[in-house]
Amino acid sequence: YLRDQTPDIPEANYVRSVDFCSGAFLMVRTALLKELTGFDTDYAPAYFEETDLCVRLNKYNMEVVYDPAVVVLHYEYGTSGNHESGQMMAINFQKFKEKNNTYIATKLQRSEHNIVKARSTRTPTKRVLFIEDYLPFRHLGSGFTRSHDIVTSMVEQLACDVTLYPVFRPIGMVEDTYTAFPDRAEVMWNKGLEDLAAFLHSRPGYYDVVWIARTHNAERLKPILAECNAALGRATVVLDTEAVAAGRTMQKLALQGETPQHSLEEMLQKEFRAAQVAQQFIAVSAQDAQTLRTLGLEPVNILGHQQQVRRFTPGYTNRHDILFVGAIHDLESPNLESLLWFVKDVLPVLEQILQEDFKLRVCGYMNPTIDLPELLAHPRVECVGRVEDISPYYDSHRIFVAPTRFAAGIPYKLHEAAANGLPIVASDILCKQVGWVNGTDIVAAQTGNPADFAQCVKELYQNRELWERVRRNALRRIVLENN
Structure with missing residues (x-):
């Protein structure tokens, strides 16, 4: 071979x-x-x-x-x-x-088409072609962490043979192309959407499942799947929506003071116009699942975020400063918008009412074309960027902030921070997405209200009793909801 x-x-x-x-x-x-x-x-x-x-x-x-x-x-x-x-x-x-x-x-007869099946003796639970925008490195955030967890579970827990296939061909092989994924996953780093039809024709009848990550990829893949119908054989096409985007778009327009040209229903119809390529659907939350069912997309299953609780982390008195974690891919990123708002509108208020020294540290992937330190120029802001191990940051900071002003799906960052024992102040739109209780599991601030957000940060930062209650209950939430 x-x-x-x-x-x-x-x-x-x-x-x-x-x-x-x-x-x-x-x-x-x-x-x-x-x-x-x-x-x-x-x-x-x-x-x-x-x-x-x-x-x-x-x-x-x-x-x-x-x-x-x-x-x-x-x-x-x-x-x-x-x-x-x-x-x-x-x-x-x-x-x-x-x-x-x-x-x-x-054994199989020797032939060009059989050789891809014969290259492994293990009979997998399923053979899965997993298609994502990019190879789902964990450091990319923005839903890629969840995709990475799904692939890892397919390979390591479910004994599936998985081929990872990116829509956008990577520019060369990077150092962690293979080490970032399970060693039994086939990572097609040298292919993209333009190669997919030939790739499927070269493996007729090989895959049991074609897993499409993100709704917008259904439209990209629709003509290719039609062309390769014979090669796909009896493969089940699964559309993992990752997040329903229409609501986020409406929130963003309202934030910018713009009047939407279409109703929410019209935007949903447009978003899911190619969804019929799939026979099964995945939603990230019960709320998104209900939206899909309203559109007539069935059957729908819910697959959220996987987290492992860290039970023994430093306590209140051994922590200082404020942490923000999130990937920033472009200038339209909700993470970037929320950070700019927090630094410009919330930090000045917070400096007046907190009355003690603190830093805001920003961790996560940053598009190298964006000069984040310049955009967030402030003596209290420190841009750390991507880190290999984020645990020390979760262990040393006192609170986590998520000032998002428009969002879709469910925020992975909240689940990750809570699993690491770090209490959270978040916009109330995020709290509604995860269904957590204000003052019990999380501290919810009015979305886009600088004074309220600053007051919530102050309260959680300085009130040890509230801090310990929120941390304890958030950890319990992760145990119950994110196994």
């Missing part, structure tokens, strides 16, 4: 269970190798002895695993010439077939 291809290609770079690996490099447990009495001497001096050993291991209910993280340089035919090797291969191939005829009979 993949002979004479470059070893960098995606198909060669994910871990899988196989029938056999080349004897150029094999590692076997000593005790197991002794139990099987090593290589079969009928193949001496060389060729097919390692193939035969791997087949015997598979018959013994042991896995033979191909691992691309292992790199060796093999000088082919280094111990014998091509002609001599060819003769020995032909002889030993016949021996191998005779010895393993029953095993071979259970």
Whole structure:
């Protein structure tokens, strides 16, 4: 499989269970190798002895695993010439077939279309083609963290074979292309939307599920899926809406003082006009699920955010300062809009009423074309950017702020901050999205009201009893709602 291809290609770079690996490099447990009495001497001096050993291991209910993280340089035919090797291969191939005829009979016939199925011996729960805007690195935020969690669960908990496929082709392979995802996920970093039709035709009948992340990708994929209908076979198309955007658009227009040209119902109809490409639908919240059902999109399942609670984190007296976490992809980002508003309108009020020294630290992916420190120029603001481990920031800050003024779906940042034991002040529109109780699970400030937001921050920052109550109850919420 993949002979004479470059070893960098995606198909060669994910871990899988196989029938056999080349004897150029094999590692076997000593005790197991002794139990099987090593290589079969009928193949001496060389060729097919390692193939035969791997087949015997598979018959013994042991896995033979191909691992691309292992790199060796093999000088082919280094111990014998091509002609001599060819003769020995032909002889030993016949021996191998005779010895393993029953095993071979259970395998697929060799063909161009079967080879993609034959490259792994494991029978997966499902084969899933997972299509996202970009490869869902966790640091990108904006729904990509949730997509990453879904892919990880599919691979590690559900034993699915997953192919990650981006709509927008990445510009080259970056350092963490493979390390960021489960090692048994196939990551198609060298392809994009323009390659998808040919890709599907090259794998006819291979996938059980085509998972489309984000509603807008349904429209992009609709003509391609129609063209590749035969190649898709009986694959189920799932549309994971991630967030219903129409309401957020209405909020943004109202914030800007603009009158919408269309009603909410008309905007929803437009947003979901290509949704019929799917047979099943995923919503991120009960509220979004109801919207889909109102539009006649069934069946709908709810898949929210996954969080693991950190129970033992520093207490109130060992913490200082205010934390904001969120990715900023462009100048239209809701995160950027909320930060600019917080620094311009809330910080001046907060400085007057808090009357103690504090910093606002901003963590998260930042588009390198945006000069965030310049946009947020303020002596109390510190732009940290993307960090590999955000836990120390959650552990050292006293409160988390989410001053969002227009939003859709449910805010991952609230669940993550709460799971890390950091109490939150958030706009009331976010509190409604997660369904948490003001003063119990979270502190809710009036959306877009600087004085109220500043007062809420002051209260949570300085009131230890409130701080401990909110932290305790938010942790309980995560345990109940985000397993």
